[in-house]
Amino acid sequence: MLTMYDLAAGQRPVLRYLDPVPGTRPDTARTIEQVAVCDERWRLPADVQRARDVLAIVPFPAAGGLPDPGAALRALAGRGVVAVALAPPDGSPPPETATAAAAAHATGLPLLAPVGPSDAGDLQARVLRRQIAALRDGVEQRDRLLRLSARLDRQGKGAAPLLRQLEAECAADVRLIEPADPGWREDTELGRVLTQVRRGQVHTAAFSTAGRHVVLHAVGTTAPHQVLAAIRPTPWPRPLRDLIAHAAGQISLLRHPVVRRTAERRLEQSGMAVQLSILQYLMVGGVAAAVRAAEPLVPGVLTTDAGQVAVIECAPAEDRAGVARECEVAVGRGLVALCPAQERHVIIAIPQPADDGPDATDLLAPVMRAGRAAGVSTPEPWTRTARAYESAARALITARQTPGRITVHAGGTPLASLLPPSAHRWARTLLRPLDALPAAHRDQLVHTARLALAYGAAAAGSLLGVDRTTAGKRLTTVMRYAGLSRRSLPHRAVLDLAFQLEERPGDPENSSGIPPRLHSLLREHEEARAEAERFLAPLDLRARALLRTWITCNGAVQRTAAELGIHRNSVPHRLERAGTLLERSLSPHGSGPHDVLWALVLTGGLPVDIVPDPVAGATR
Numbered sequence: 001m002l003t004m005y006d007l008a009a010g011q012r013p014v015l016r017y018l019d020p021v022p023g024t025r026p027d028t029a030r031t032i033e034q035v036a037v038c039d040e041r042w043r044l045p046a047d048v049q050r051a052r053d054v055l056a057i058v059p060f061p062a063a064g065g066l067p068d069p070g071a072a073l074r075a076l077a078g079r080g081v082v083a084v085a086l087a088p089p090d091g092s093p094p095p096e097t098a099t100a101a102a103a104a105h106a107t108g109l110p111l112l113a114p115v116g117p118s119d120a121g122d123l124q125a126r127v128l129r130r131q132i133a134a135l136r137d138g139v140e141q142r143d144r145l146l147r148l149s150a151r152l153d154r155q156g157k158g159a160a161p162l163l164r165q166l167e168a169e170c171a172a173d174v175r176l177i178e179p180a181d182p183g184w185r186e187d188t189e190l191g192r193v194l195t196q197v198r199r200g201q202v203h204t205a206a207f208s209t210a211g212r213h214v215v216l217h218a219v220g221t222t223a224p225h226q227v228l229a230a231i232r233p234t235p236w237p238r239p240l241r242d243l244i245a246h247a248a249g250q251i252s253l254l255r256h257p258v259v260r261r262t263a264e265r266r267l268e269q270s271g272m273a274v275q276l277s278i279l280q281y282l283m284v285g286g287v288a289a290a291v292r293a294a295e296p297l298v299p300g301v302l303t304t305d306a307g308q309v310a311v312i313e314c315a316p317a318e319d320r321a322g323v324a325r326e327c328e329v330a331v332g333r334g335l336v337a338l339c340p341a342q343e344r345h346v347i348i349a350i351p352q353p354a355d356d357g358p359d360a361t362d363l364l365a366p367v368m369r370a371g372r373a374a375g376v377s378t379p380e381p382w383t384r385t386a387r388a389y390e391s392a393a394r395a396l397i398t399a400r401q402t403p404g405r406i407t408v409h410a411g412g413t414p415l416a417s418l419l420p421p422s423a424h425r426w427a428r429t430l431l432r433p434l435d436a437l438p439a440a441h442r443d444q445l446v447h448t449a450r451l452a453l454a455y456g457a458a459a460a461g462s463l464l465g466v467d468r469t470t471a472g473k474r475l476t477t478v479m480r481y482a483g484l485s486r487r488s489l490p491h492r493a494v495l496d497l498a499f500q501l502e503e504r505p506g507d508p509e510n511s512s513g514i515p516p517r518l519h520s521l522l523r524e525h526e527e528a529r530a531e532a533e534r535f536l537a538p539l540d541l542r543a544r545a546l547l548r549t550w551i552t553c554n555g556a557v558q559r560t561a562a563e564l565g566i567h568r569n570s571v572p573h574r575l576e577r578a579g580t581l582l583e584r585s586l587s588p589h590g591s592g593p594h595d596v597l598w599a600l601v602l603t604g605g606l607p608v609d610i611v612p613d614p615v616a617g618a619t620r
Helices: 005-008 068-080 099-108 120-155 160-171 188-199 238-256 258-283 287-294 320-331 360-367 381-399 422-436 439-455 457-464 470-479 489-503 520-524 528-535 539-553 559-566 570-582 592-602 612-620
Strands: 013-016 034-037 052-060 082-088 111-114 172-175 206-211 212-219 226-232 306-314 333-340 345-351 373-376 406-408
Touching: 005 013, 013 360, 034 120, 052 068, 052 120, 052 520, 082 539, 099 111, 099 345, 111 528, 120 238, 160 172, 160 238, 160 287, 160 570, 188 206, 188 212, 188 226, 188 333, 188 570, 226 238, 258 381, 258 457, 287 381, 306 360, 320 333, 320 345, 320 360, 320 381, 345 360, 345 381, 360 373, 360 406, 360 570, 373 381, 373 470, 381 406, 381 439, 422 439, 422 470, 422 489, 422 520, 422 612, 439 457, 439 470, 439 489, 457 470, 470 489, 489 592, 520 592, 520 612, 528 592, 539 570, 559 570, 570 592
Parallel strands: 034 052, 052 082, 082 111, 373 406
Antiparallel strands: 013 111, 172 226, 206 212, 212 226, 306 345, 306 373, 333 345
């Protein structure tokens, strides 16, 4: 609801007060429900018969003069007008007239004028636009309050977060006074009214005392009541008073059996924690342990040979636990866990369906509401859950840009999916030093390293339930065995490529002998070069130059900005735009830059020597 503060004292005011009475302050809390343009005699239109809280826009000076402005203003006040705005017919600034100001003061109506030249029609349009914005803000305020209240109710929490939200929305000091709390007894008037509200003699009260504007509202249906008290230094507009009353009702709901809801919440959290542990077993290749842990909780989910992994991105400020419950209902047989690395993500492992059964996209379609998105991997053996999760996360980037907001991963990178079968021999040669490790230790190191290459050590540690330092050390160990350095972006790209190529079938006729050189593979394969050019096609020359410099600078923003002669804050914004076009997350600690590096090398944007080849050095 629109107030005079919104029109004449807030941001970008459209009205200003004319000739206020000395020593008085305009009542900015007055509400405006209707805006009407008067005729030349300052009379409201006929359809404004039973209006209240009307802002009347009057032509001034009136044609032929107005013999008695006081009588006209009194008539307007009798019709529900609470403020009068002067708008000259030609849009010029209204003349300051003592007669009209004196008449307005006598009737108690504030007299205003447009900020800037404006005729009556234009001023009415400006006020109505401001009214629409105020109504939208009011709806959004209530929506935020309802969403928070619903989340607190599901989580079994008290009303403290709701009170903090209310303080921010109302710019007020907000307290919930218990029946046994003496409250503000030191203030006689406040203590008297507070007692009346506690006893149920009045349900709500609003008054001013000692320069403070107070609203008290009873909470609950039986006395003695809790009292929701809010104080502002300025008068309360009706929309905020209504918001206080609305919040009081929500607080009364949160009072009921908190103990039961807390127990349910703890039980639900325990189940989610177990499912996350099962998912972490799968991430490190511990399928047998994952199956044993999953059978009592979600029987039959991991007994299939393969499955799909989906990543659901919740809408901003959405309750993730509620989305996870929706996914459990929609999927039926599935493993649902709250992602520990991304606070808005829910991870779902879905067993591979029968030939005639619904696939993952069909199962998840009912939960794809506004603001959500989902990426789904292609079916993978459970031993490759980490790779399936990476595929789902990449598909999620694409899903954000598609109308249906759900996408299945289309395949590998532009390079790994196109190199000849002999590239598998190069990858096996690069990774062969890892065979010297005990088998169980190697699997743990490799699974952690692959996730760290895809998302960074911190996110990999969260996904696997280990410290970020531990995840980083595992990646460092793997790269050292492969003859590479963790600190170098091109070195990390080489190891990531080797892991992807190792999964592809090799060339049985040439499984032995000298492996090919990486640089030769990059220079000689035309199909990969053409695919890389298609991958980079959405970028203009400036974006390509940015990516070349960024990769040459090892992903360092400050160095990139210095090389390009731009402000350092511009680099992340440009990288984000380029990543959206390429459907990749361009973080220096993720796998998105690896795809960009290979595409630039293949198309000649970067020299092939930027990437090392430990295999070539070992076989020389």
